[in-house]
Amino acid sequence: MISLKSALAKPFAKRVYKNIQKWANKPLETQEKVFQELISEATSTEFGKDHDFISINNHKDFIKRVPIRDYEALKPYVEKVVAGEKNILWKGKPVYFAKTSGTTSGSKYIPITKESMPSHVEAARNAILMYINETGNSKFVDGKMIFLQGSPILKEQNGVQLGRLSGIVAHYVPKYLQKNRLPSWETNCIEDWETKVDAIVEETLPENMTIISGIPSWVQMYFEKLQQKTGKKVGDVFKNFNLFIFGGVNYEPYRAKFENLIGRKVDSIELYPASEGFFAFQDKQNEKGMLLQLNSGIFYEFIKADEFFNKNPKRITIKDVEIGVNYVMIISTNAGLWAYNIGDTVEFTSTKPYRVIVSGRIKHFISAFGEHVIGKEVEEAMKEATLNTNVRVSEFTVAPQINPKEGLPYHEWFVEFENEPENLSVLAKKIDESLQKQNSYYFDLIKGHVLQPLKITQVKKKGFENYMKSIGKLGGQNKIPRLSNDRKIVESFPQEKIS
Template identity: 75%
Template structure:
């Protein structure tokens, strides 16, 4: 065992104890974060406009600060982007993380001196808790790859601007620099397909131990490796034993990955976003990710099925229930206040507080009142392929409201690696699994309002072609698992 791996184990135990301390005192931890945020934010323009000086508790906060998304926060955000100080948080941000907007162009999410450390520490701590639990630290001596956006940053009125993953690349610890791939030059390549080929060039003859990235893009990297080497990824990288991922649910990809690797490897799930690093998988034995309560983020939750009511109830951690679908609302030391990031989560545990990401509040199907969410379609697909040789590359779901004949239905667009022998039987399995999870969907099928879902095959590489056509190939971009309209569906049909 190397000195580096011994040191990693010692450090991991120290961090584990620190995390266990705040995780065992969740309400006190969140109360302290809330008080610090309100106190610090009181002198800002936002704090003055919302009378922060009079806020003493969560109830006061709810009365004074409404839930906002980026568009609602834009009057303040635009002032920050224009270079003004003390608007949402004291001073000016260190960075703007640029993300795709939905209604009026790009969003510029502030990252401050106070918020930046949590983006870095959480990813590090996820690995350290894995080491503390498993005792496996050998990988720290091997090569590591992080598939991410370009680290090249531009300037926006005196503030550095880039993608979150590119910003984070500037904070890789020195002790990992020698182990880290790809090179800076390769990471700076913008075109995803060109970048993947360059990454393969640099890594195909290396001994990769840790691989990290969004599963759909890591899959593309693995496919290129296999094409070039005519080997399974696990044979090519004999010491590869840890996959770190975030952004999407890994379960629909797991069978395909295990086939490409040739064996099972441990994995760590992360929940990072430009707005904050919210959770990470702290145990290989427990379901869900540990919610980061001590990272300058105060959390509120609204039941998803009440979110679009006129005055939805906002609750804190002490009132959440396991298995309920919540919209997550955050206030942060980057100056986001009662901010709706658009994600929905479900708690898997309250001692400690662990969550899974169940979908997006805007990504659902309820064309017929069925309220189907991302977690449900992913679980249905997982149940249908389990124990079979069927492997899925990618899929998305949309409603078919006006079929040429017969009842309407859900249309599943699926790119197969290995197709089922009986497509109708496969569709029936998915449909049954979805009915078991969603009583509204069951009632619509049972009442002959909807017919059994139908599967439309997407040609190999079809989803990548679609993402390329809309300028979102690679990086942090991902296919929505389901939509309440047919914008993506109709594009896939024409591909």
């Protein structure tokens, strides 16, 4: 028997689908409207005055007056906002600061305004509604839903609430979902991640879990603890679990392991949230990529990744992007971020409508020898090499080995296996061949005997987890970079290596 909540979800989903189609089918007009509104609203702010917003009529004017900045470059303005000053980056004061741990900047304070907050909440909701509209499946709304996230406890800083983005969003769960939502407020407030996951296992075991959501690496820990506790596959523990929602990292390297932990395939929805904005969500089950949110108070610019470090790289809008090109994404938002580099690289999989995949981080690449290897390529190589095998990978990261004890330099892959390969060197050869196929620079360096083929260093079970714990970044939205241009990360956990 269909419940009232399940029945009502379908017409609501249809209405949301139609609204999304309106702007998705008019992408250029939608982005132009967003651009004009952003400039108009911020003309009288300190940033707007400093950058002559009153004279900006179009994107060309904007490029001339507003240079690209990362957090460090924007910091003088942000510090004024944090100190409690008004009308600096956006009118008035923000309602929240999302505190994030930057890889280069220490803690970052990302402003969230009353204008930008709704998109953080609505995009995740809309992703689920688009799924309901496409599949007709709405039964899961009657079950329990779990969202693995940071603590919802907020602090105050000069009249502005401060916390992790996922903790802030926890305050905006719609009333009709409150009864279905787990973990409890008390459990969500536990700071220690391992203690928290143990408490979540205890809370969820007796429940009818239908949706599970979170960053794959941390959901994996939850699944493993469930399995240890019950001796059963997650799909047998939760018979009605049929939708996994994830974001933050590429799911593909985890997919085989998850299907093994669950014991069957479940539908999944990919999200692209960040403290700086909710950029995209998967709108179709059988289409590659996520629908870029063009109507959410965010104006997008793109720079080809291989031109990004040039003196004056060309900044383009969605009008001029091409499918399959690796771009650095630059955003201007109604939270007061202007021509801001969030550090992500994306590729378009479609321009009708505009869909993207996250291909990596502009700072997370290996080019110690001019090879320009990116996150998407190493993940694809691992996926291809382990396809149709029993090998299952828990986690991995890649670093250059510039000064080996003998022979040529090489890429060193630090891999933690759940199911180990019979022969590490055979797997390494497969990965290397896939990487050469994808990246012509890497191919040339191998063939030209500048590099030798990659080598795998095995990491002990829970090695990555222990490393994250040792640097105080276990859980929440923290994740291991897929690759680095130096050896700082891998040299931080020598005790975890297996030679």
